[in-house]
Amino acid sequence: MKIGLVLSQPPSYSETFFNSKVLGLQKAGHTVKLFVQTSTRDFKVNEVKTAPKVYKNPLIQIGSMIRHAIALIPHIRKVNHFLSLEKATVRSFKQRLKNVYTNAHLLKADVDWLHFGFATIALQSENVAQAIGAKMAVSCRGYDMDVYPLKHPKCYNLLWKRVDKVHVISNYMETKALSLGMQKETPVQCITPAIEGSKFQPDNNSKQKNKLQITTIARLHWIKGLTQTLEALARFKKSDIPFHYTIIGTGPQYEELAFAVHQLNLKNQVTLLGQAKQKEIIDILNQTDIYIQYSQSEGFCNAVLEAQAMDCTVVVSNGGALPENVIDGETGWVITKNKPELLAKTLKSCVEHWEDHEEIRRKAKERVKQHFNLQQQSKQFLEFYE
Structure with a gap:
């Protein structure tokens, strides 16, 4: 099984929650790929793919967009599927193009599961898993459920429609997710944090x-x-x-x-x-x-x-x-x-x-x-x- 884990950055060696998960899956014979927004740490356990950067300089930004667009040509069917899902989501044309760019590293992925390590990371990426033919999982943690929705009501409405399975770190997190719109029939598994x-x-x-x-x-x-x-x-x-x-x-x-x-x-x-x-x-x-x-x-x-x-x-x-x-x-x-x-x-x-x-x-x-x-x-x- 090929599993894509989406994080903001590779975990440090002291972050046992993610490291133990990666190592355990690999030991069981599964392939684990990390997809991150920024890659600033030396993480050699497995393959790491970094998201396209957003630049302030417009010329550099245009050049980066052209490079990533060319790289996506072999994956044009996935891109077209993603754009059609984005359009059905009633996102603006500008937002749809932006989401293709920021999700370029994910749209090229060949995985069975795409697991977002935090619910907030999945925002604007809700349609990616379906577009690439993978199942979608998401982990719900404290900031995701207790803090972010206070400023952004209904922020997870699309996420709950797209997710195939939810990981919660406590029973409280499941209750909170349900109160924020998660569907009752959504498969949920509670896996608490652990220490070495x-x-x-x-x-x-x-x-x-x-x-x-x-x-x-x-x-x-x-x-x-x-x-x-x-x-x-x-x-x-x-x-x-x-x-x-x-x-x-x-x-x-x-x-x-x-x-x-x-x-x-x-x-x-x-x-x-x-x-x-x-x-x-x-x-x-x-x-x-x-x-x-x-x-x-x-x-x-x-x-x-x-x-x-x-x-x-x-x-x-x-x-x-x-x-x-x-x-x-x-x-x-x-x-x-x-x-x-x-x-x-x-x-x-x-x-x-x-x-x-x-x-x-x-x-x-x-x-x-x-x-x-x-x-x-x-x-x-x-x-x-x-």
Whole structure:
């Protein structure tokens, strides 16, 4: 079987979700081709095809269009089929031509499945799979379902009509997709994220004893609930328990969060670390006592899996799929979102009953090991295309 995986760029070697999928399919004898918008990374696992670039210089753009048009001549039947589908979709002539250009690398593909790794990447490419005689799959993730449709209502209407099978990373994602117009009869398979267990081995001797270490790994974005987390920590500070809070990540909310740290008098307790490599993240988690993910919503959240594997006490909100990731009272704590006072109270309780929660941390590690491993995930993806 020949499978085309469409991404914005090739996955790095630390992105185990995509790498394990590619390697697992290849090991089973399938051919996997990557189709990307930009190819800036050294990815040698398999063939990578890059989308045509859009240039600001009109002369360079015209030249590029001519080159790609010539390259599409051997595939003229696919192009004509694509144009007829685009016309039936009631897209303007200009948009149809633009879509032929931006999808040129896909229109030349010889695959059985064309799988878009994110729903947003499939926009303006919804007709490609049918045009080239392939089945179409799409993965639904947090940003696709929770954020993008807020600014672009009904953006997936055509996608739901064209897709043959949908991959969701949580049951919550399936519910969200249905609320956004996905047809009930569409085949759906839930394959959750997974982690490489061998990389996440906790060293309990690294845990800090004199000062509580708290961590969050997240893009600095309103949906991650970081402002509410800081408000909770300002309340928690009044309990006179020494702590330090590290936020790992970058994003548009940096200035707002930096101001909140100042306004809440948390400069000595909070570090906005920025981006970090996986090894540094593992080192920080090794020193982390409590991991917080107080998001408005999450598609699932790999970082929470990693924190549980690293023997952290995990406190999350009830936003999105987080209650699927953490079992409240069994593998961590799931509390109502948008209630900083409740988060502060929960943190205080975690400290006061630290020894009593050792069994919860053990169960969390075991659950991640048993249910969120790469071997199981790879097997599920093999089943997905059958």
